[in-house]
Amino acid sequence: MAFHGSARPAVCGNLFPASDLGHKYFCVNTSGSNAACSGLNGSQNPAGPSQPAETPRHPSTIGGSTGGGAAVPQPHSSPASEVPCPAEMEPDRPIGYGAFGVVWSVTDPRDGRKVALKKMPNVFQNLVSCKRVFRELRMLCFFKHDNVLSALDILQPPQIDCFEEIYVITELMQSDLHKVIVSPQPLTTDHIKVFLYQILRGLKYLHSAGILHRDIKPGNLLVNSNCLLKICDFGLARVEEPDSSRHMTQEVVTQYYRAPEVLMGSRHYGSAIDIWSVGCIFAELLGRRILFQAQSPIQQLDLITDLLGTPPLSAMVSACEGARAHILRGPHKPPSLSVLYMLSDGATHEAVHLLCRMLVFDPAKRISGSDALSHPYLDEGRLRYHTCMCKCCYSVPSGRVYTRDFEPAAERPFSHSYEESMLSVWQGKELIHRFITEHQQGKRVPLCINPQSAAFKSFIRSTAWHSSKVSRKEER
Ligand SMILES: [Zn+2]
Numbered sequence: 001m002a003f004h005g006s007a008r009p010a011v012c013g014n015l016f017p018a019s020d021l022g023h024k025y026f027c028v029n030t031s032g033s034n035a036a037c038s039g040l041n042g043s044q045n046p047a048g049p050s051q052p053a054e055t056p057r058h059p060s061t062i063g064g065s066t067g068g069g070a071a072v073p074q075p076h077s078s079p080a081s082e083v084p085c086p087a088e089m090e091p092d093r094p095i096g097y098g099a100f101g102v103v104w105s106v107t108d109p110r111d112g113r114k115v116a117l118k119k120m121p122n123v124f125q126n127l128v129s130c131k132r133v134f135r136e137l138r139m140l141c142f143f144k145h146d147n148v149l150s151a152l153d154i155l156q157p158p159q160i161d162c163f164e165e166i167y168v169i170t171e172l173m174q175s176d177l178h179k180v181i182v183s184p185q186p187l188t189t190d191h192i193k194v195f196l197y198q199i200l201r202g203l204k205y206l207h208s209a210g211i212l213h214r215d216i217k218p219g220n221l222l223v224n225s226n227c228l229l230k231i232c233d234f235g236l237a238r239v240e241e242p243d244s245s246r247h248m249t250q251e252v253v254t255q256y257y258r259a260p261e262v263l264m265g266s267r268h269y270g271s272a273i274d275i276w277s278v279g280c281i282f283a284e285l286l287g288r289r290i291l292f293q294a295q296s297p298i299q300q301l302d303l304i305t306d307l308l309g310t311p312p313l314s315a316m317v318s319a320c321e322g323a324r325a326h327i328l329r330g331p332h333k334p335p336s337l338s339v340l341y342m343l344s345d346g347a348t349h350e351a352v353h354l355l356c357r358m359l360v361f362d363p364a365k366r367i368s369g370s371d372a373l374s375h376p377y378l379d380e381g382r383l384r385y386h387t388c389m390c391k392c393c394y395s396v397p398s399g400r401v402y403t404r405d406f407e408p409a410a411e412r413p414f415s416h417s418y419e420e421s422m423l424s425v426w427q428g429k430e431l432i433h434r435f436i437t438e439h440q441q442g443k444r445v446p447l448c449i450n451p452q453s454a455a456f457k458s459f460i461r462s463t464a465w466h467s468s469k470v471s472r473k474e475e476r
Pocket of ligand 1: 387391
């Protein structure tokens with residue numbers, strides 16, 4: 001689409017004042033220790049981020065020195081006393097729980113920037129969890145897209161014998177779409193358009209890399225007060241399976257957003273399952289209530305057929321026998337898509353048209369992410385995003401210089417061939433340890449955890465509680 005100078009949106013509206021959520025999430029307690037430390041913090045640090053990093057560097061610590069001294073895990077077995085009063089970095093508070101792992105808001109001692117710290121627990125329990133975590137880690141390091149959360153850093157692991165957990169640092173976002181939808185703050189059509197545009201823009205990138213997210217839901221769409229959106233939580237993501245005879249797990253996608261083919265027991269599915277979830281979210285943004293809120297997978301399927309009507313047999317070819325029998329046993333239902341117009345005033349003809357292209361029972365006939373992006377409903381969202389939110393376009397005195405490719409695909413597919421060489425937990429541990437070490441080489445001053453820190457202990461307590469609660473859902 002072409003942009004014209006006069007067609008700029010008047011306002012790049014904020015969704016909520018940054019200070020509101022800033023107060024909620026960003027109140028890092030740095031009392032005392034941060035100011036007193038002169039270690040690896042900002043400009044006082046001779047080996048800081050602005051300096052070339054060829055020589056071996058001391059890691060800066062998360063958790064700091066309170067409550068236990070600077071017992072910092074060292075590379076090359078250096079004595080802890082060599083660390084000059086490491087910069088304090090106190091975990092603030094939990095900000096979210098993914099399918100696997102816990103996320104906390106912390107301050108990076110190297111530059112004072114607030115970031116999100118994710119602990120990936122139970123990594124080396126078995127080979128399946130080992131592969132899953134390594135896949136997520138590699139994906140987070142692979143992503144280079146403004147609407148997809150990526151790893152800013154990985155904390156330095158201890159010696160391999162003590163290596164049990166992985167900590168990843170990502171950009172910190174202020175809220176997520178679930179919190180926004182259930183909040184009282186107004187959601188205008190402009191908001192909905194710019195959110196939907198960014199969700200599809202991120203998904204197009206993921207799908208072009210051959211990655212299925214498999215858990216697209218409002219809580220996994222992080223947003224900032226300026227309406228920037230990033231897809232997060234790749235704990236259930238995997239590479240697309242080209243061989244339709246190979247079985248894929250059905251333990252995916254939060255039930256309300258689960259596509260009919262998964263509900264019907266299809267053993268093979270593709271990127272269309274993510275698009276179905278986006279359709280549900282689009283309707284939820286319009287109506288501010290969950291579109292298909294059922295108590296069980298069977299009721300979930302019933303609610304879907306209430307809206308879309310009884311599907312033809314051709315749309316159920318991959319379904320398991322029991323699910324197909326359930327549909328055929330019931331009364332024949334006519335479609336009732338016109339109720340979508342009643343979601344809200346924002347449910348215009350254009351909006352409902354796009355929604356109906358996403359909420360298609362047959363995955364083969366459902367619209368793709370890149371085709372959805374060409375729908376006229378998203379033109380204004382694209383314009384708004386690239387006029388004042390993106391990093392790919394820029395302004396000069398004479399106007400805005402737009403990028404050539406508004407919705408870039410991945411440069412290459414994500415490769416998971418490394419998984420084949422992972423045959424045991426110990427081998428997996430070595431592979432992951434090497435990956436993190438190599439990933440860090442030549443980059444910034446490495447960060448690591450100070451397990452003696454009092455501040456860090458509350459972080460550990462919360463993650464232990466969480467991992468005992470969610471140690472399930474391993475996938476094939
Ligand atoms: Zn742009």
